Amino acid sequence: MRSSQQLSTIPKAELHVHIEGTVTPDMARLIAKRNNISLNPDIFSKDGTSYKWSGFIDLVTRVYQEMARCLQTSDDYETLMYDYLTRCAKEGAIYVEPSGYPGQCIVSGISYKDMIDGMARGMDRAKADTGIESRLTMTFERHRPDGAVSDADIILSYKHPYIVGLDIAGGEQEGDLSAFEDAYKHVLKEYGKPLGVRAHAAENIGPINGWDALHRLPLNRMGHGVRCSEDPALVQELIARNITLEICPTSNILAVKEYPDFKSHPLRKLYDAGVSITLNSDDPGLFGTTIGKEYQIAHEEFGFTEEELRAVTRNAIMASFADLETKERLLRKI
Template identity: 35%
Template sequence: MTVADLPKIELHLHHEGAAPPAFIRQLAHEKRIDLSGIFKPDGSYDFRDFTHFLSVYESACKVLKTPEDFHRLTLAILEESAANGVVYSETFLSPDFCGGGDLAAWRDYLNAIQDAADEAERKFGITLRGVVTCVRHFGPEQAKISAHCAAETAGDWITGFGMGGNESVGAQSDYQWAFDCAREAGLRLTTHAGEFGGPESVRDAIRDLGVERVGHGVRAIEDPDLIRELVDREVTLEVCPGSNVVLGLFPNFDAHPIAKLRDAGVKVTVSTDDPPFFHTTMRREYEMLSKAFGWEAEDFAALNDTALAAAFCDEDTRARVKKRLERS
C-alpha cells in the first residue's frame, strides 16, 4: 500500500468549493445560466489570484439554488472524497449560500445535505459532519445571521462554527458576537487566519475569538513566539498545502512550512480546501508531502491521529472512525 492509498481524515473542506466543475456546468446548463466566464477552455475553474478566486467561487454558487441541488452536490463531493480514501470529513457550510440566511430555508437545505451524507455513508463508507461558516467579507452583521442559524441547528451533525472569506476585511474581533453566540450553543470553533493575513492574524484568532482550530495558520512560521503559543494552547492548524502553493503563498511543496511547524510541536492536519479549484485531492496531498519531506505511513498515521482528536464530532463517531482507520 502506498501512502496515497492510506485512509484519511479531512477537516478543512469548503462545500461549494469542492463542487466538480462538470457538476456546476451541468447545473448551469439545466438552469440556463451562463457561467462561461469562470471556466478555462479545458473546463476547469479559471481565476487569477485570491480575490478573483473568491469572485469565481461565488459565481459558481449562483447555480446552487435549491435543497435538491445541495443534495446532489453533497453526493458528488463525498463520492470523490471516498474515492481518495477519506473516511471522515468536515465540511464548511454557509447559510448565505443555503437560503440566504433565512432560518427556515437553512433547515430545508441542511436536511437535504444530511440526507445525502447519510446515503453516502451507506454507499461509500465516509462520515460527514457540518461546520457552519460566516463569510468575512460579507461583514459582522451578516455573520450574526449565520451564527444564529448555526446555534438553532447545533447538534450531533452541525458541530462547529467558523469563518472563511477575505482576511483583509475587518478584524477577527469584529466577529466576536457571532463566535460567542456559537460557543454558547455548544459549537466548537475555528476560523481562517494566517493565510494571506500574517502571523498577527493567527494570534488575533486564538486570543480574540478563542478558537481551538485555525484554518491554514501557516504564516505562524514567521513568528517563533506565536509558534510557542500555538503549542502551549494546543491549537490545531487545518493546513492545506496544495491550496497554499497554487495561491502563491509558497513556491512549491518543498518550501511549505508544514514540516517545520510539525517538528516545532504544532498540531497540524492536512486538507484540500477547495480541491477542484486547486487541482488537488487528498491522495495528491499525501503523495506530494511524502515526496517533499520523506514522510511515510507512520507520519500520516500520526497526522490522522491529530485530526481525529481535533475533529468536531461526538465520541461515538470518533470511536467509529478510529476503527475504520485501524482496519485499513
C-alpha cells in the same frame, strides 16, 4: 516513493473543505443544466476542465459566487455532498468535516433547513454506500462583517445534529475578526450543545493574525495557520494550547500565493516542531486537487512517511468536532 495507488490504503481525514468549493467544473455544468441556469463561461478555462481566476479575491468574490449560483435546490446540496464524500472515500478517507456558508441558502433561494437537510441526506447516503463519516461546520465571512448578526441568526434557526462547529473564512486583509467576536459568542451560548471553534487565520497575513485569533476566540483549530511558523513563540503557544492547524498545501500555493513552491512551504517545519497538523484540500473543485493528492504531496514533496501520514490522520480525528464515540471508532481504523 509510494504511488497514489499505494497511498490510497492509508486512512485519511479532512477537516478543512468548503462544500461549495468541492464543485468541479463538470459538476457545476451538470447542476446548472438541471436547473436551467447558464453560468458565465468566463469562470472556466478555455478547455472547460478547470476554473479561471486572477487572485484570491477574484476567486472568492467572482468565480466562487458565479459557480455557486447553480446550486438552487435541496437536492443540489445532496448531490454535491454525496459526490464529494464518495470521491474522498475512494481515496481512503474515513472522515470529512466540510463547512458551509449559512447565507448561501439565500443565494440559492431555499431555506437554511432545506440546504442543511440536503447536505445531511448526501452525508447519510455516502455513509451507507462507503462507510465514510462526516460532520458539518458553519462559516462566517470575514469580508462581510455586516452579515455577522444575520448569519448567526440563520445558524441558530435550525440546529441539525450534524453541525458541530463554527468557522470564519475569506480574505484576511478584507476584515477584522473583532467584528465577529459577538456573533461567535452568541451562537456558542445559544446553540444548546458545545460547538467546536475554528478560524481561518495566519494564512496571508502574518503571525499577528494567529495571535489575534487565539486572543479573541476559544479556538480549537486554526484554518491554514501556516504563517504562525514565522513566530517561534506562537508555535510554542499552539503546542501548549493543543491547537490543530488545518494545512492546505495546494491552496496555499495556488490561491494566496504566499509561498512560491512546496520547498518554501512550512508544513514540514511545523510538523517537526510538534504542532498538530492535518492535511486538507480547501476548495478542491476550484484548485483541481483532492484529499488523496494532498497526502501524496505531503509524501512526495515533504517526505512524510506512511507512519507520519497515519499520524496526521490521527491528529485530524482527534481534533475533529465529532462525538467521542465516533472518534474512538475512527481511531481504531487507522
